Amino acid sequence: MNASALVCFNRECRERFSITQVLYNCPKCGGLLEADVARGASNAAALKKLWRERRMCNTTLDQSGVWRYRELLPFEDHADLAVSLREGNTPLLESRFAAQYGGLDRLMFKHQGFNPTGSFKDNGMTCGVTQAIRLGMKRVACVSTGNTSASMAAYASAAGLHPIVFIPRGNISYGKLAQALEYGARTLQVEANFDRILALVRELANRLGIYLLNSINPFRIEGQKTIVFEMLDQRDWRVPDWIVLPGGNLGNTSAFGKALRELREFAFIEKMPRLAVIQAEGAAPFYDYMQSSDAGREFHSIGNPETLATAIRIGDPVSWPKALLEVSESNGVVEKVSEQEIADAKAQIGKCGIGCEPASAATLAGIRKLTAKGTISSDADVVAVLTGNVLKDPDYIYRYHTGQLKAPNGELLRSTFGNQPEVVPNDAEAIAKLLAS
Numbered sequence: 001m002n003a004s005a006l007v008c009f010n011r012e013c014r015e016r017f018s019i020t021q022v023l024y025n026c027p028k029c030g031g032l033l034e035a036d037v038a039r040g041a042s043n044a045a046a047l048k049k050l051w052r053e054r055r056m057c058n059t060t061l062d063q064s065g066v067w068r069y070r071e072l073l074p075f076e077d078h079a080d081l082a083v084s085l086r087e088g089n090t091p092l093l094e095s096r097f098a099a100q101y102g103g104l105d106r107l108m109f110k111h112q113g114f115n116p117t118g119s120f121k122d123n124g125m126t127c128g129v130t131q132a133i134r135l136g137m138k139r140v141a142c143v144s145t146g147n148t149s150a151s152m153a154a155y156a157s158a159a160g161l162h163p164i165v166f167i168p169r170g171n172i173s174y175g176k177l178a179q180a181l182e183y184g185a186r187t188l189q190v191e192a193n194f195d196r197i198l199a200l201v202r203e204l205a206n207r208l209g210i211y212l213l214n215s216i217n218p219f220r221i222e223g224q225k226t227i228v229f230e231m232l233d234q235r236d237w238r239v240p241d242w243i244v245l246p247g248g249n250l251g252n253t254s255a256f257g258k259a260l261r262e263l264r265e266f267a268f269i270e271k272m273p274r275l276a277v278i279q280a281e282g283a284a285p286f287y288d289y290m291q292s293s294d295a296g297r298e299f300h301s302i303g304n305p306e307t308l309a310t311a312i313r314i315g316d317p318v319s320w321p322k323a324l325l326e327v328s329e330s331n332g333v334v335e336k337v338s339e340q341e342i343a344d345a346k347a348q349i350g351k352c353g354i355g356c357e358p359a360s361a362a363t364l365a366g367i368r369k370l371t372a373k374g375t376i377s378s379d380a381d382v383v384a385v386l387t388g389n390v391l392k393d394p395d396y397i398y399r400y401h402t403g404q405l406k407a408p409n410g411e412l413l414r415s416t417f418g419n420q421p422e423v424v425p426n427d428a429e430a431i432a433k434l435l436a437s
């Protein structure tokens with residue numbers, strides 16, 4: 001068995017590095033890095049059985065919906081270092097109403113908002129912070145639209161490391177900012193957008209010897225692969241036709257594609273589901289790129305991305321080369337949706353009793369659009385990934401339901417499925433009359 005290694009993602013380079021080198025890009029060609037995972041002797045059938053048995057086991061590693069799948073993670077001799085908050089273990093929820101809204105017969109949500117800090121970032125962060133421990137790092141940092149910072153703050157503090165969080169001032173929800181503060185992160189609000197702050201933090205990380213935990217970090221991507229492992233495990237390895245997810249910095253798209261390629265390569269599955277990546281209209285550089293069919297097309301970032309789904313308000317997604325490979329490999333598609341479409345889809349998910357944060361709702365909005373176009377057929381087997389918890393952004397919810405939600409261009413959004421709170425007098429008679437109608 002070869003040991004796990006870091007490998008340059010650039011297909012022309014493929015230079016290999018030790019798994020314990022502190023690297024975010026290939027020193028030879030500047031390309032993105034990925035982990036090449038060492039494989040044990042177990043075959044797919046044996047691992048499927050082992051992973052199922054581990055669900056019944058009470059050890060921390062087996063209770064984690066990430067570390068349960070450790071045979072496909074690059075920590076072969078170091079899983080005992082794992083920093084776990086019992087991440088993963090998120091449900092697959094079926095909703096007839098949401099399916100109907102999306103133009104489907106059936107729809108399942110894989111709800112990552114059930115994670116310890118309320119988003120899918122925990123799946124990746126448990127691995128990222130464990131790698132920081134393996135490397136002996138003391139301080140960790142990230143720039144974030146909110147969820148990464150909440151997650152990093154929690155895991156770093158749980159591990160006794162010092163988290164430093166950089167966020168775009170005024171452009172993240174209070175729920176997420178509050179988490180970073182509560183979990184003890186040193187929190188720096190910078191007067192710039194996500195993309196500009198990422199460049200700044202990369203420079204500072206190198207200069208100050210701080211470990212960077214953005215999704216450019218390949219160990220984050222490794223952890224996020226387990227969202228797909230767990231999803232398929234929960235479906236007894238029946239592969240859906242489509243997996244639909246929101247796209248921002250495109251780390252999750254990269255992770256899902258890598259997970260699926262590995263599962264196919266190691267004979268866990270025979271066919272690949274198609275990936276559908278949904279972006280917000282005002283922050284859709286990957287969509288724009290995929291629309292162009294020119295051979296020599298270039299990736300154009302967006303200088304001032306805008307969307308109320310602040311989690312995906314990203315104009316220069318670092319992982320786009322990986323996402324490009326994964327969407328192509330899966331014969332996938334990229335779609336974009338408007339602010340109104342996101343807001344209405346979100347209210348529909350809420351009305352199913354499920355709920356999610358705005359970026360997550362881009363999935364249902366995208367499904368509705370893709371079924372209307374005929375790209376996804378109504379009888380397709382679809383899993384949509386809800387990336388964050390409904391309580392991440394309560395301000396958005398209140399404004400939508402009370403008809404006060406304004407798009408970034410100042411336009412008032414329709415409160416199509418609004419549910420206004422009503423003010424009533426302290427009078428049983430009057431309230432009974434109101435409820436009788």
Ligand code: F0G
Nearest residue numbers: 144145147148248249250251252387388
């Ligand atoms: N959904 C939510 C709730 C997110 O927080 C993010 C990204 C995405 C979707 C997009 O995922 O970047 O992998 O394509 N949030 C990051 C953050 C950028 O800083 O929390 P992606």
